[in-house]
Amino acid sequence: MSRREAKSATATLPADAQVFAEPWQAEAFAMTVALHDSGVFSWSEWADALSAEVKQPGAASDGHDYYEHWLAALENLLSAKGVAGKREIDALAAAWERAAHATPHGKPILLENDPGPAEGRGGPTEGRGGTAG
């Protein structure tokens, strides 16, 4: 921890400026709390899953990637519990990204807006930068 970080940490007392840097972090956090409340996993199971993620080498020393680890831990735990598999999440996340792209700016992003995977996707080289979609 640098001197400067420590200073800024203490300078923001007593209220933390921002608990969550982005909305998805708050949602990932709240989903975890809700899933524990409904008995999907115990808090010890959660702590173990989170610990396994955050102790991996490469974790940022300023902690800015903390909720990225949090999300990975949640996905791993839900996969291990048979609630949601990685492939299912991957597919649905891609659908959400397409839906976002197909939604005009300023309008709410709805999954129904997903136009579906691009048709006749020939190969992995075609996907980027084209005018499709």
Added chain:
Amino acid sequence: MSHDHNHDNELDPFAARVRALETILTQKGLIDPAAIDVIVDTYETKIGPRNGAKVVAKAWVEPDFAVLLIRDATAAIGSLGYTGRQGEHMQAVFNTADTHNLVVCTLCSCYPWSVLGLPPVWYKAPPYRSRAVIDPRGVLGEFGLTLPATTKIRVWDSTAELRYLVVPMRPKGTDSWSEERLADLVTRDAMIGTGLAREPA
């Protein structure tokens, strides 16, 4: 690069994955999106270190409460309406002239949410988690806290089941102060142990 093309909405990969999870979990009836909003609001605005400050100030002015806090912190804190959601137990550790207490979670980021809200970024970051145990005096120095060499530093490593609240020493010159006024002197860092209670102005 110009930005005159028609800007679509973008979801970054993490946001898209969170949405995907929400969709799956909602379809399975495991979460209720409205409840998610309530949880976010609670942790962003309603729970925070003011809760812990009230616990500390009450312990300063009411000896009976202080005794209960030493014996059964979970019950003492619960009596003020602050209960942990994760079924965790609380332990209060009292600073004295001889001993200063410092809390860390080396494992991940276990933290007494019910009394302190969510942890600051540095609490969750690797440097603090790894160094608080090895070099507590050095870490405290970085927070601007230099303790006498004779003061012992005890480091408490939190777990999912047991979380710690540091009760800092009551500042001198506050004998006649109300509980409410005292609570204003109790900072979040003082309750983690990376600071002391504020001195009266």
